[in-house]
Amino acid sequence: MMFAAQxxxxxxxxxxxxxxxxxxxxxxxxxxxxxxxxxxxxxxxVKEQAAAFRAQLEAVVHAYVLKAMQEERETCVQIAVRxxxxxxxxxxxxx
Numbered sequence: 382m383m384f385a386a387q388x389x390x391x392x393x394x395x396x397x398x399x400x401x402x403x404x405x406x407x408x409x410x411x412x413x414x415x416x417x418x419x420x421x422x423x424x425x426x427v428k429e430q431a432a433a434f435r436a437q438l439e440a441v442v443h444a445y446v447l448k449a450m451q452e453e454r455e456t457c458v459q460i461a462v463r464x465x466x467x468x469x470x471x472x473x474x475x476x
Contacts, residue, residue, distance in 0.1 A: 405450065409443045 394414065396407055403411075417438060419431040454473055461470040 405443060405447050408446045409439055412442050412446070413439050 394411065396403060396411060398404070398407065413435055417431060417435045419428050423431070454476065458470045458473045461467070461473060
């Protein structure tokens with residue numbers, strides 16, 4: 382669920398999720414929304430070029446957000462192992 386409001390300092394966005402954090406797709410969209418914005422009054426060629434750039438950017442951001450989430454999970458696994466919680470480590474690996 383997303384909500385947007387206008388103000389003099391930019392447009393804040395609120396994103397909610399159920400039963401967990403934001404998905405890879407949600408984080409990707411938030412990131413790309415901050416990086417790419419095209420005015421409604423922009424020329425059609427500019428809009429088309431921006432859409433192509435955004436599609437490429439989304440693919441790259443998605444891959445790196447996914448990688449960051451995997452690395453964070455592996456860090457948690459290693460902390461669990463070092464802390465003497467092998468069952469927790471295995472549970473974390475199963476996701």
